[in-house]
Amino acid sequence: xxxxxxxxxTEVQDRAVLVSLVTDQVKRSGVDPxxxxxxxxxxxxxxxxxxxxxxxxxxxxxxSKWFIxxxxxxxxxxxxxxxxxxxxxxxxxxxxxxxxNLEMTLDMKIIDRTQLILDIFAQRAKTxxxxxxxxxxxxxxxLPRLSGQGKNLSRLGGGxxxxxxxxxxxxxxxxxxxxxxxELKRQLEEVTRHRRLHRERRQKSGIVQVALVGYTNxxxxxxxxxxxxxxxxxxNQLFATLDPTSRTMELPSGxxxxxxxxxxxxQNLPHDLVAAFRATLEEVNEADxxxxxxxxxxxxxxxxxxxxxxxxxxxxxxxxPQLVLFNKKDACTPEQLEMLPSGEGYLKIxxxxxxxxxxxxxxxxxxxxxxxxxxRIPADRGDLTPVLYRIGDVITTEYDGNDVLYEVRxxxxxxxxxxxxxxxxxxx
Numbered sequence: 001x002x003x004x005x006x007x008x009x010t011e012v013q014d015r016a017v018l019v020s021l022v023t024d025q026v027k028r029s030g031v032d033p034x035x036x037x038x039x040x041x042x043x044x045x046x047x048x049x050x051x052x053x054x055x056x057x058x059x060x061x062x063x064s065k066w067f068i069x070x071x072x073x074x075x076x077x078x079x080x081x082x083x084x085x086x087x088x089x090x091x092x093x094x095x096x097x098x099x100x101n102l103e104m105t106l107d108m109k110i111i112d113r114t115q116l117i118l119d120i121f122a123q124r125a126k127t128x129x130x131x132x133x134x135x136x137x138x139x140x141x142x143l144p145r146l147s148g149q150g151k152n153l154s155r156l157g158g159g160x161x162x163x164x165x166x167x168x169x170x171x172x173x174x175x176x177x178x179x180x181x182x183e184l185k186r187q188l189e190e191v192t193r194h195r196r197l198h199r200e201r202r203q204k205s206g207i208v209q210v211a212l213v214g215y216t217n218x219x220x221x222x223x224x225x226x227x228x229x230x231x232x233x234x235x236n237q238l239f240a241t242l243d244p245t246s247r248t249m250e251l252p253s254g255x256x257x258x259x260x261x262x263x264x265x266x267q268n269l270p271h272d273l274v275a276a277f278r279a280t281l282e283e284v285n286e287a288d289x290x291x292x293x294x295x296x297x298x299x300x301x302x303x304x305x306x307x308x309x310x311x312x313x314x315x316x317x318x319x320x321p322q323l324v325l326f327n328k329k330d331a332c333t334p335e336q337l338e339m340l341p342s343g344e345g346y347l348k349i350x351x352x353x354x355x356x357x358x359x360x361x362x363x364x365x366x367x368x369x370x371x372x373x374x375x376r377i378p379a380d381r382g383d384l385t386p387v388l389y390r391i392g393d394v395i396t397t398e399y400d401g402n403d404v405l406y407e408v409r410x411x412x413x414x415x416x417x418x419x420x421x422x423x424x425x426x427x428x
Contacts, residue, residue, distance in 0.1 A: 014049040014109070016087040017079055020056045021068050026092075031267060033091075035300055039266070040091045040113060047120050052083040066105075067098045077106050089116055096145030113268060114141060121273065129191045136184040137273045139177050146174055195282075208257040208368045208411060210249070211284045213312065214293035215304035216264025219327040221245075223293060223351040224261045227360065246283075251365040252358070253409070255393060260287070267307045274314060284317045288413040289367050291360075296326035296340055296348065321413075323363060325349050329356075369393075370410035374427040377404050387422060391415040 018040050022033045037054060044051050057072045066073050067090065076088060087109045088102065094112040102110045111119075118138050125131045212220045228247035246260040260283045274281075284290060292308060294301055305324075312318045326340050330350045340348055347363060349356035372395065377384050379402045388394055388406050391414045398405040405427070410419075 012086065014047075014087045015052055015083070015085050016044060016049050016089050016111075017052055017076060017083070017085045018044065018054045018089050018091065019068065019076065020054070020091040021062060022056060022058045023062060024060050032300070032303070035303070036091055036267065040089065040116075043113070043116050043120065044089055047116055047123070049087065049089070052085050053079055055079065062092075065098065065101050067092070067094055067102070073102070073105055080106060080108055087111060089113075099145065117266070117269070117273065129188070129195075132184050132188050132191065136181060136188065139181050139184070143174065143177050143181070146177075192282075208255075208289075208413070209283070209287045210257055210259050210289045210291060210364060210368070211287035212259065212261045212291050212293055213284060213308060214264060215295065215308055216266050218264065218293045218295045218304070219351055220261050220264065220293045223291075223325070223327065224259060226351045226357055228259060249361070249364075251361050253365060253369070253393065255365070255369075257364070257368070259291075265308050265311045267303070269307075269311065274311065281315050284312065284315060284320070287317075287320060288411075289364060290317065290320045290322045291364075292322055292324045293327050294324060295328050297328045297331035297336065321367060323347065323367060325360065327351060368411055368413065370412040370415060372407060372409050375406045375408060375422055375425045376400070376427045377406060377425055378402060379404065381425075384422065384425065387418055391419050391422070 018037065020033055020037045020040070026033055033056070037056065041051050041054070055072070055076055057068050059069060063069055068076070079085070080088065085108060088106060088111070090110070090112045092112065093114050094102075094110065099110045099112075102108075118134065118141060121130075121134045122138065125134045212224060214220050224245065224247060228249050246258050248256050249259040250256050262281060262283060290312075292305070294305055298304060309318060312320070322345065324341070324346045326346065326348045328350065329337060329348045330352070332340075337348060340346070342348070347356070347359060349360060351357075369392065375384075375388060377388070388408055391408065392411040393409045394406055395409055396405075396407040
């Protein structure tokens with residue numbers, strides 16, 4: 001988190017050994033341990049860490065004291081001393097007690113996957129909202145790790161001598177963090193309120209909202225730039241985009257919609273991060289259409305799609321109308337392209353192919369715009385005119401006696417919300 005005493009960044013270059021524990025539970029989860037470890041290497045490099053070596057162990061369950069077995073701890077120490085490592089990064093989440101036990105034994109900084117992801121987010125946050133959300137997630141992660149199993153704090157259970165000037169430094173830290181979390185939540189609620197007002201204004205104006213989602217590094221930001229012809233930050237790194245970016249995209253009909261890029265998803269995304277970024281990800285909930293961008297060239301394509309679907313479910317947005325864009329087709333083998341699903345709801349594209357970009361715009365237009373309908377509105381029902389403009393694009397207007405005939409290209413989502421008042425005025 002920026003400007004905080006809890007920042008994990010130091011002046012010393014992190015030189016790390018990466019550690020993975022493959023338990024029976026990991027095997028049952030369906031997560032590929034080797035892919036997860038490879039992803040951890042990319043995460044570490046994204047955070048500016050020099051990766052020296054990787055170490056894996058198979059155990060039925062984690063060791064309660066060290067997480068890995070005692071013999072593996074000694075092996076880790078030997079590797080660290082030989083290579084000059086000052087950090088060990090674990091691919092799974094550690095308890096506070098495990099971190100302290102490992103640090104005391106290894107004389108190395110101990111980081112787990114969650115903390116590493118939080119650190120990357122802290123580096124990438126640029127807007128006030130993003131900075132608040134990252135710090136909130138970091139403090140929420142830190143708070144339960146101020147103590148081990150709680151036995152060392154039994155004397156702090158209450159009563160005389162446990163409050164005021166005599167309280168422990170640990171409890172002081174705990175109260176400070178709780179207070180800071182409360183303050184950050186208040187600040188975030190204010191930011192969220194402003195975002196909600198902007199969203200409501202867009203909705204009232206009838207502007208269509210489309211959200212880009214996908215696994216990290218799937219190419220969402222590149223696609224946003226190609227579709228909207230604006231400069232956005234693009235880099236071949238995990239979490240290159242953190243703060244949401246909204247831009248205007250013109251459809252073939254000339255109608256403009258709002259296209260929003262969102263933070264990339266990743267397997268084992270820390271729960272605190274999902275919670276903290278819920279306000280940002282609400283853009284997905286408010287979208288009329290979700291564009292799910294998939295790196296079609298990745299061997300883990302299907303796993304990535306499952307992760308994205310799982311997080312969309314957690315956000316309550318899994319049932320949103322969705323168009324899957326299999327991106328990076330130019331990097332695919334003919335066999336990979338052949339295996340991709342096709343038909344309605346799927347497009348195989350390259351973000352650099354003008355023909356593909358036009359197909360995306362046409363498909364989005366068809367998805368958010370329904371069929372053309374005609375409405376006969378009596379002259380004395382002028383109150384219905386704004387509804388017509390809200391539910392779609394008015395193509396023609398004709399006058400027939402005391403009635404006005406409107407031809408409207410329906411915007412599906414808006415018609416479902418407001419079209420019921422027009423049921424008795426539909427023609428043809």
